[in-house]
Amino acid sequence: IKPNQKSRAIADKQKKHIWSAVSLFYKDPVAIDKGEGLYVWDADGNQYLDFFGGILTTSVGYNHPKIVKRIAEQAAKVMHTSTLYPIKNMADLGEKMAEITPDGLDTSFFTNSGTEANEMAVLAAREYTGNHDFFALRHAYSGSSNLTKTMTAQHTWRFNSNDASGIKYTMNAYCYRCPLKLKPESCGTACAQDFENAVKTMSSGRIAGILCEPIQGVGGFITPPPDFFKIIAEIVRQYGGVFIADEVQGGFGRTGKHWFSISHWGVNPDIMTMAKGIANGMPMGNTITRAEISDCLKSEALLLSTYGGNPLATAASLATIEVLEEEAGPEHVEKMGNLLRKGLEKLYEKYSLIGEVRGKGLMQAVELVKDRQTKEPAVAELMHLFEETKARGLLIGKGGLLGNTVRITPPMTCNEDHIAKALDILDVSFAAVQKAR
Numbered sequence: 001i002k003p004n005q006k007s008r009a010i011a012d013k014q015k016k017h018i019w020s021a022v023s024l025f026y027k028d029p030v031a032i033d034k035g036e037g038l039y040v041w042d043a044d045g046n047q048y049l050d051f052f053g054g055i056l057t058t059s060v061g062y063n064h065p066k067i068v069k070r071i072a073e074q075a076a077k078v079m080h081t082s083t084l085y086p087i088k089n090m091a092d093l094g095e096k097m098a099e100i101t102p103d104g105l106d107t108s109f110f111t112n113s114g115t116e117a118n119e120m121a122v123l124a125a126r127e128y129t130g131n132h133d134f135f136a137l138r139h140a141y142s143g144s145s146n147l148t149k150t151m152t153a154q155h156t157w158r159f160n161s162n163d164a165s166g167i168k169y170t171m172n173a174y175c176y177r178c179p180l181k182l183k184p185e186s187c188g189t190a191c192a193q194d195f196e197n198a199v200k201t202m203s204s205g206r207i208a209g210i211l212c213e214p215i216q217g218v219g220g221f222i223t224p225p226p227d228f229f230k231i232i233a234e235i236v237r238q239y240g241g242v243f244i245a246d247e248v249q250g251g252f253g254r255t256g257k258h259w260f261s262i263s264h265w266g267v268n269p270d271i272m273t274m275a276k277g278i279a280n281g282m283p284m285g286n287t288i289t290r291a292e293i294s295d296c297l298k299s300e301a302l303l304l305s306t307y308g309g310n311p312l313a314t315a316a317s318l319a320t321i322e323v324l325e326e327e328a329g330p331e332h333v334e335k336m337g338n339l340l341r342k343g344l345e346k347l348y349e350k351y352s353l354i355g356e357v358r359g360k361g362l363m364q365a366v367e368l369v370k371d372r373q374t375k376e377p378a379v380a381e382l383m384h385l386f387e388e389t390k391a392r393g394l395l396i397g398k399g400g401l402l403g404n405t406v407r408i409t410p411p412m413t414c415n416e417d418h419i420a421k422a423l424d425i426l427d428v429s430f431a432a433v434q435k436a437r
């Protein structure tokens, strides 16, 4: 690793002129200057294998030639007009989204971020049901607006002023640290069953819906048991609400086998939101639902997002989905995910610092603990691991309410060699951290 003067100069300028609540990873900052495939280079010329994929935005690797070409062609033709006129790419993408999402979802509203996608989902749920009370899952991360920050159920991402009305919280199945202190073998998924209690005691009993990340991203890839979302979906519908799946992190094949992660739980959502990997890094989001639900909005008012569905972003998304279909579809992700998971489980056998490995497909996490019995979060050790992996040229992510979970999410175009290399670096880095304890 070369000295990082250029990265540091960028970070210093950023510190002066960008809100400091936007936090940086790493003791020595890494300002990424360019990327290609699975690799990025910082401003000082250091090369890294990126196993966080630019926070899951890079579905099919950096600068994929097919996507770059489509963006360049579209930019040269027309970048933006207005949603007052029909937009061919938007219509094509709407059709494609209906094809790849679970049954029944057929109308899209394109936005510029996951935050907006979740805002629109709650709006649609409230308009459709006529109800206001709305549930979020504890440990959720839903966005940066007042409503979505209120729905975000982690104190580290909330401000005192976040106070959107009508938002309540029910338990997620964080089995490794069960909120009810039960054992998964015998609990009867009591945390999901308690949702009914929550509806009856915290709301009017008439609810608009619940928004769930099937695998919570910022929450540290909490992966509920197989019956969890079926129970939640049944209860939400029983009390008049709709089930919304937030696929901002888990969408587009990331979890393997299916295009969207909620399909692992056998639930067909009423509304689904997506962003991040939707267009390989181009800012974009989508709220997709049944026409029966989206038509409710039209009967009351008009809707506009100046940039939502613009020709450039939708070109990037169409090209991204095409590349996924050709090179890195859900079957490929499942295969690569199994390989990664096996490697991480081997590390679990070797290093007591790892308390749990969890996730699906190429969305894998390892939660670090000081002691497997007490499960005390190993936060300093995680920070140390970050420095060790970075020094060896590997970028990874972190998450979890307790700040002790490593998130591993390479671009889905990764191959066996990339995974072997990342696992080797993790192995020696864990050894260094364990030795220093």
Ligand code: PMP
Pocket (backbone or CB within 6 Å): 112, 113, 114, 115, 116, 118, 141, 142, 143, 144, 213, 217, 218, 246, 247, 248, 249, 275, 276
């Ligand atoms: N939902 C989930 C699950 C997310 O992880 C995020 C971003 N981390 C959002 C919504 C908000 O997306 P954005 O930052 O694009 O507004």
